[in-house]
Amino acid sequence: MKSKILSVPNYKEIPLAEKxxxxxxxxxxxxxxxxAELHRIAKKHGxxxxxxxxxxxxxxxxxxxxxxSELPKFNxxxxxxxxxxxxxxxxxxxxxxxxxxxxxxxxxxxxxxIQVKILKVxxxxxxxxxxxxxxxxxxxxxxxxxxxxxxxxxxxxxxxxGLKADLYFSGAAGELRDKIIDAAEFSIDExxxxxxxxxxxxxxxxxxxxxxxxxxDYMRSLFSNPGSASDEEIAQRVRDNLVLDFKFDxxxxxxxxxxxxxxxxxYEKEVKYYAAExxxxxxxxxxxxxYEIYQRQSYSSALQGRLMKEFSQRVSAxxx
Numbered sequence: 001m002k003s004k005i006l007s008v009p010n011y012k013e014i015p016l017a018e019k020x021x022x023x024x025x026x027x028x029x030x031x032x033x034x035x036a037e038l039h040r041i042a043k044k045h046g047x048x049x050x051x052x053x054x055x056x057x058x059x060x061x062x063x064x065x066x067x068x069s070e071l072p073k074f075n076x077x078x079x080x081x082x083x084x085x086x087x088x089x090x091x092x093x094x095x096x097x098x099x100x101x102x103x104x105x106x107x108x109x110x111x112x113x114i115q116v117k118i119l120k121v122x123x124x125x126x127x128x129x130x131x132x133x134x135x136x137x138x139x140x141x142x143x144x145x146x147x148x149x150x151x152x153x154x155x156x157x158x159x160x161x162g163l164k165a166d167l168y169f170s171g172a173a174g175e176l177r178d179k180i181i182d183a184a185e186f187s188i189d190e191x192x193x194x195x196x197x198x199x200x201x202x203x204x205x206x207x208x209x210x211x212x213x214x215x216x217d218y219m220r221s222l223f224s225n226p227g228s229a230s231d232e233e234i235a236q237r238v239r240d241n242l243v244l245d246f247k248f249d250x251x252x253x254x255x256x257x258x259x260x261x262x263x264x265x266x267y268e269k270e271v272k273y274y275a276a277e278x279x280x281x282x283x284x285x286x287x288x289x290x291y292e293i294y295q296r297q298s299y300s301s302a303l304q305g306r307l308m309k310e311f312s313q314r315v316s317a318x319x320x
Contacts, residue, residue, distance in 0.1 A: 002189035005250040009183035011176070012310060020172035020311075021318040023163055030159050034152055038129055045133050046124030056098040057121060059084030063096065064120040074114045161312070168311045176307055181247045188247075197242045199293075204238065245300075252299035256306075262298035267291050 043060050057063055063081045067074045074092070081088045083096065092114075095107040101121045107114050134151045135144060141158045145151035208218035216231030219238050226234060271289075275282045289297075 001192065001250075003192050003246070003250060004187050005247075005254045006185040006187055007183075008251065008254045009180060011180055011255075011307060014176060014179045014183065016172060016175060016179075016311075016314065018318075020167060020175065021315050023160075023167060023315050023319055025160065025163065030156060033159060034155050037155060038148075038152070039126065041133055041137060042126050042129045043124045046127055048122050048124055051101060051121040051123045054100060055121060055123060056100055057083055057096055057118070058123065059097070060124060062122040063118060065096070066117045066119055067114055069112055069114040071110065071112050071114070074109070074112075078119070164312050164315055165308065167315065168308055172311055173304070173307065176311070177244065177248055180251060181244055184247070184251055186247055186250060193243065193246055196246050197239055200242050200245075201235075201238070248303075249296045249299060252303040256299060256302055260298050260302045262295045264291065267294050270294065 040059065043058075048062065051061070061083045063083055065079050065081065066077050067079055069075045073089070079088070081093060081096075083093045086093065089109070091109055092107070095109070096105070096116060096118070099105055099116070099118050101118050104115070104117045107116060129148055131145065131147060131151075134148065139155075142154040145154055204219060205215045208215045211218060213221075214231075216234060219231075219234045220226040220229075223234070223237065229237070271282050271285045274280075274285045274289075278285070
């Protein structure tokens with residue numbers, strides 16, 4: 001590349017506004033989520049029995065119901081549904097949660113009214129939770145638990161990690177990127193930058209067409225608060241962001257250097273993998289993901305991982 005970064009600031013020294021570091025945890029909500037997860041796991045190992053009167057339908061329940069609607073799928077005198085598995089219809093299954101045996105209800109799906117009557121509900125007993133039940137979950141989000149309490153703590157930490165990620169991507173990531181770029185010095189080849197921008201804008205236009213939208217509407221959807229900006233103003237916002245992406249890529253390359261394996265050999269391995277997974281030809285994959293774009297994505301992804309880790313540590317330190 002002709003463009004280059006002249007100074008590489010240390011991202012660990014870049015300050016962030018306090019609003020991005022204050023993680024507000026609703027401990028009651030976290031505890032309720034953990035208990036709901038443990039309840040779900042235990043219930044999987046229970047025995048199927050007739051539901052007691054007043055039992056509201058829960059995930060995992062086996063329900064027999066009657067439905068009347070203009071929609072053929074929802075117009076049958078007898079429909080068996082295992083709630084929560086999505087085998088019948090996810091939205092419908094969610095809509096009948098909490099209903100009781102004998103209850104009639106009108107729900108709306110796909111813009112159509114559906115009259116539902118719950119005929120029979122079978123549920124599962126809730127056995128005492130054991131470590132073996134938890135280990136059978138094969139939860140990839142954390143290391144295997146050594147006890148029920150250990151599982152609860154690991155699950156809690158997973159929830160907190162998710163809250164940190166939400167806090168990061170809802171604003172901190174953008175501010176950190178912008179401050180890093182402001183602290184750095186660049187030598188930008190305008191022709192190279194313009195080629196990058198036009199390539200990305202062309203890709204946005206193609207994606208908009210695939211989605212059946214105008215380029216303006218599609219670009220407007222990329223912003224959380226586009227306001228009443230015109231198509232030209234929105235397009236300029238996108239271009240401005242692409243300039244930042246271009247500079248951020250230069251920073252990532254200079255900072256990480258050989259730590260990221262995005263060699264031609266690795267690229268070809270990825271091409272073969274995606275071709276096998278998607279059923280598309282390798283030529284098609286290369287056309288959709290040129291080597292230069294693959295390099296940019298590799299460096300950007302690796303840097304975002306670094307920044308997310310740093311951010312998580314700052315939040316923990318800020319909260320004490």
